[in-house]
Amino acid sequence: MPLLWIRHARVIDPATGRDAEGDLFVRDGRMVASLAPAERKRARQIDARGLVAAPGLVDLHVHFREPGQTRKETIGSGTRAAAVGGFTTVVCMPNTTPPADNAGTIQFIHDAIRRDAVVKVLPTGCITLGQKGEALAPIGSLKRAGVVAITDDGDCVQSNELMRRALEYAKMFDLPIMDHCQDRSMTVGSVMNEGVISTRLGLRGWPHAAEDLIVARNVILSSYTGAHIHLQHLTSKASVEIVRRAKADGIRITAEATPHHLALTEDALGTYDTHFKMNPPLRTEADRQALVAGLRDGTIDCIATDHAPHTPDEKDREFDHAPNGILGLETALPVVLGVLMRRHRFTLARVVDLMTRRPATLLGLEAGSLAPGAPADICLFDPEESWRYEAKSGASKSRNSPWDGQMLQGRVAFTIVDGRTVFRRGHIVGD
Amino acid sequence: MPWNRKHLLTIEELSLEEIAQIHATAAAFKKILGRSVKKVPVLRGKTIVNLFLEPSTRTRMAFDMAAKRLSADVIAFDAASSSTTKGETLRDTAQNIQALNADMIVIRHAASGSPLYLSKILTIPVINAGDGAHEHPTQGLLDTFTMQEHLGSLRGRKVVILGDILFSRVARSNIHALVKMGAAVTLVGPSTLVPGWFTAMGVAVSHDLKSALADAEVVMLLRIQHERQRESHFPSIGEYTSMFGLNQARASWLNPRAIIMHPGPINRGVEIDSDLADGARSVILEQVTNGIAVRMAVLYLCAGYQPEQVIASTR
Numbered sequence: 203m204p205l206l207w208i209r210h211a212r213v214i215d216p217a218t219g220r221d222a223e224g225d226l227f228v229r230d231g232r233m234v235a236s237l238a239p240a241e242r243k244r245a246r247q248i249d250a251r252g253l254v255a256a257p258g259l260v261d262l263h264v265h266f267r268e269p270g271q272t273r274k275e276t277i278g279s280g281t282r283a284a285a286v287g288g289f290t291t292v293v294c295m296p297n298t299t300p301p302a303d304n305a306g307t308i309q310f311i312h313d314a315i316r317r318d319a320v321v322k323v324l325p326t327g328c329i330t331l332g333q334k335g336e337a338l339a340p341i342g343s344l345k346r347a348g349v350v351a352i353t354d355d356g357d358c359v360q361s362n363e364l365m366r367r368a369l370e371y372a373k374m375f376d377l378p379i380m381d382h383c384q385d386r387s388m389t390v391g392s393v394m395n396e397g398v399i400s401t402r403l404g405l406r407g408w409p410h411a412a413e414d415l416i417v418a419r420n421v422i423l424s425s426y427t428g429a430h431i432h433l434q435h436l437t438s439k440a441s442v443e444i445v446r447r448a449k450a451d452g453i454r455i456t457a458e459a460t461p462h463h464l465a466l467t468e469d470a471l472g473t474y475d476t477h478f479k480m481n482p483p484l485r486t487e488a489d490r491q492a493l494v495a496g497l498r499d500g501t502i503d504c505i506a507t508d509h510a511p512h513t514p515d516e517k518d519r520e521f522d523h524a525p526n527g528i529l530g531l532e533t534a535l536p537v538v539l540g541v542l543m544r545r546h547r548f549t550l551a552r553v554v555d556l557m558t559r560r561p562a563t564l565l566g567l568e569a570g571s572l573a574p575g576a577p578a579d580i581c582l583f584d585p586e587e588s589w590r591y592e593a594k595s596g597a598s599k600s601r602n603s604p605w606d607g608q609m610l611q612g613r614v615a616f617t618i619v620d621g622r623t624v625f626r627r628g629h630i631v632g633d
Numbered sequence: 634m635p636w637n638r639k640h641l642l643t644i645e646e647l648s649l650e651e652i653a654q655i656h657a658t659a660a661a662f663k664k665i666l667g668r669s670v671k672k673v674p675v676l677r678g679k680t681i682v683n684l685f686l687e688p689s690t691r692t693r694m695a696f697d698m699a700a701k702r703l704s705a706d707v708i709a710f711d712a713a714s715s716s717t718t719k720g721e722t723l724r725d726t727a728q729n730i731q732a733l734n735a736d737m738i739v740i741r742h743a744a745s746g747s748p749l750y751l752s753k754i755l756t757i758p759v760i761n762a763g764d765g766a767h768e769h770p771t772q773g774l775l776d777t778f779t780m781q782e783h784l785g786s787l788r789g790r791k792v793v794i795l796g797d798i799l800f801s802r803v804a805r806s807n808i809h810a811l812v813k814m815g816a817a818v819t820l821v822g823p824s825t826l827v828p829g830w831f832t833a834m835g836v837a838v839s840h841d842l843k844s845a846l847a848d849a850e851v852v853m854l855l856r857i858q859h860e861r862q863r864e865s866h867f868p869s870i871g872e873y874t875s876m877f878g879l880n881q882a883r884a885s886w887l888n889p890r891a892i893i894m895h896p897g898p899i900n901r902g903v904e905i906d907s908d909l910a911d912g913a914r915s916v917i918l919e920q921v922t923n924g925i926a927v928r929m930a931v932l933y934l935c936a937g938y939q940p941e942q943v944i945a946s947t948r
Contacts, residue, residue: 474749
């Protein structure tokens with residue numbers, strides 16, 4: 203009977219409102235209120251003095267590239283990056299090769315998870331066949347195969363009629379739709395935010411209006427169908443305002459923001475560094491401020507990384523030709539602590555909430571809580587420790603991070619999944 | 634201050650003094666263009682590779698000629714028959730060129746920022762011959778050189794750039810040069826092709842041709858591309874010409890001693906009437922000639938010479 207006793211931690215559990223010095227107890231992979239004195243003698247102990255004990259972090263938006271793009275990442279390497287970052291549950295996107303638009307591919311992903319994953323991975327399936335936006339994928343079969351949501355990922359469904367039917371159909375299975383909000387016709391060839399800087403750099407602009415249009419469309423369709431739409435990686439001030447009003451009207455809209463859109467702006471693009479190229483793009487300081495305000499007042503529900511590995515040679519290209527996306531899992535916690543806690547004075551408990559209970563609740567996952575009976579998914583971290591992040595020494599197969607080589611503050615010490623320590627002070631356990 | 638720049642990537646990063654150094658060097662080289670023996674031996678034994686990954690006639694020929702006037706060996710890189718069509722990356726192509734012992738690389742590329750990218754990879758000088766919609770520094774330098782020949786100092790001079798500004802690297806390089814040199818620049822064209830964001834670069838934006846051209850001392854026209862019509866930036870070439878084309882009547886709004894410029898290639902009868910393009914106020918062909926002298930200056934300086942050496946070099 204595996205027992206674990208985490209001692210002298212600062213326990214932060216937003217799900218139970220706990221934020222105090224104390225101990226955590228685990229029996230058979232689940233949280234328990236206490237262990238009997240005899241059990242305590244046998245329990246493995248972790249001295250967590252100086253560490254925060256939080257629920258394992260939850261990320262609703264990662265790309266693990268398996269099947270088909272395993273030069274960039276695999277479920278094995280991606281979940282190791284997650285463990286390094288303190289994440290115990292991640293939701294992976296279906297833009298694999300082939301796309302996860304059928305139960306067989308989902309089964310393949312489940313097999314890889316069972317074989318290679320060190321944290322919990324929950325797959326999503328496509329909305330449309332091949333993410334082509336033309337015909338519905340077998341959404342019922344995908345649900346039966348175990349997807350937790352459907353999304354066409356970067357290939358936002360452009361047809362309003364198709365999106366409406368997908369919502370109606372998915373609602374039957376209580377399956378949320380996640381949407382990357384981008385009007386294609388307005389963003390042909392675009393590589394960065396449209397504005398003063400794209401004008402100066404001579405790069406094709408991606409106007410925030412192209413996001414706002416689809417956000418508004420989704421609000422309207424969610425209202426009309428009653429289906430839950432989760433808006434991925436919001437970036438624009440106007441979009442935040444649309445979501446704020448929709449929520450006030452009781453519409454079933456939720457939203458996420460990424461660490462990079464919270465921490466960075468388009469000002470970083472002056473030297474055409476492809477490590478700042480992602481879709482949706484970095485926007486202006488006013489947009490960044492609006493995202494922070496949206497997280498503060500609950501308009502934006504949670505943080506999600508959009509962890510998007512690409513190999514060094516893929517990113518080492520002309521700016522126009524480099525793929526979109528950056529790594530996120532290993533740097534998310536320190537980056538978010540830096541922006542929200544240190545810069546914008548969010549409480550530590552609030553930051554933890556945005557990365558644990560909130561995303562878990564949003565998809566109804568059994569995660570994000572340290573309450574007795576919950577799975578013993580725990581992240582122990584030192585919010586103050588400074589360390590240098592070196593992407594090449596990271597667990598991901600790729601290195602495409604804008605924080606490569608930088609000092610970060612806040613470091614994960616232990617990642618525990620179902621009571622098993624999978625990451626301990628710089629090392630994946632068992633590797 | 635001595636010239637210590639190895640690459641020429643943008644005008645944005647040049648100081649006013651550096652622009653003046655290039656112009657002064659170009660003026661010295663221009664003198665030898667009229668001689669019967671037009672060559673000087675300063676780059677003898679050096680190899681310059683013209684890596685043109687996008688079509689170009691004028692710029693490529695001018696760089697070719699400039700290099701030959703300086704006695705360099707020139708190798709033209711033909712994109713159509715090269716390994717880039719087999720999927721070789723720009724990094725590999727450029728590193729191979731460097732490994733072939735080229736001394737300098739002149740690059741034209743459709744992707745903005747690629748000369749900067751190459752400059753970080755290579756140890757040899759990189760000269761930007763036009764990158765996407767970003768910059769075309771030698772064009773901006775030759776245009777301002779030509780303006781100065783006609784107007785003297787550009788401080789306070791009213792310069793109008795008219796046409797497809799949004800997609801124009803020529804416009805951006807001219808804007809940076811002209812603003813540094815103190816000119817009063819107004820960009821004119823349809824609102825879809827001249828967004829207000831340009832004002833952040835220190836210029837005025839107008840969509841009213843008459844008020845913009847009033848008393849202007851330079852009007853620079855940019856080529857209108859049919860592709861922009863397909864992208865719905867304007868309704869038709871005919872409408873563009875009727876709203877923004879330069880004709881005799883509109884040219885009468887200009888300052889009497891105004892010059893008319895165009896980086897080429899010209900769409901006659903679209904952005905400019907033929908009689909104006911060929912008329913007395915047109916300096917379009919002077920621009921081409923000056924393009925050789927300016928590029929000689931750029932190659933000379935980036936090869937490591939100092940501006941004050943040019944007199945001895947051309948003796």
